[in-house]
Amino acid sequence: DTAVSQTPKYLVTQMGNDKSIKCEQNLGHDTMYWYKQDSKKFLKIMFSYNNKELIINETVPNRFSPKSPDKAHLNLHINSLELGDSAVYFCASSHGRSGANVLTFGAGSRLTVL
């Protein structure tokens, strides 16, 4: 059983389209995250939810909208896709929101915007 699963793994789309990436964890964690890894492999946090409450919202364009229907799911919807959105998006989860907790990452979703 995959602990943190993301779908789709690969996504190729045209500029201007809207797309979603789904994430589910079966670890019983209450905190989930989205990280973006750019073409230079730099990883940066985008959002974090704790028990469905948004607790971290970095300076991300409002074209990106996370949604957490329950604490096991965190989806990422992106409107009006731009070339610069091409990246690998990682979902992660942890037990609790303190710095002591280890994040478990999904396998990543590679988004390519043409």
Add this chain to the structure above:
Amino acid sequence: AQKVTQAQTEISVVEKEDVTLDCVYETRDTTYYLFWYKQPPSGELVFLIRRNSFDEQNEISGRYSWNFQKSTSSFNFTITASQVVDSAVYFCALIVGGATNKLIFGTGTLLAVQP
């Protein structure tokens, strides 16, 4: 401000060599956590170790060892007798203690182990 610096962009070694990956961090907080993650060519991020700021004891796990020195703000990672399967990008990361769990990553070091 918090920051993690991995000055080594790429390292290439021959199998069985020892290799050390450097990590220097910056924070003014007294409570913080340091991590290493491995990203193999398959792309997933694999947790290797977590260390809190109050525990400077070095750690060894098989061929892996970590040296945490608060005096130099460093948390270096050594692989002994490297193997081809160690080829990956290795990330050092920092979380400052508090209400939120925001991992700050370094830029990563690409390790290539040649047979």
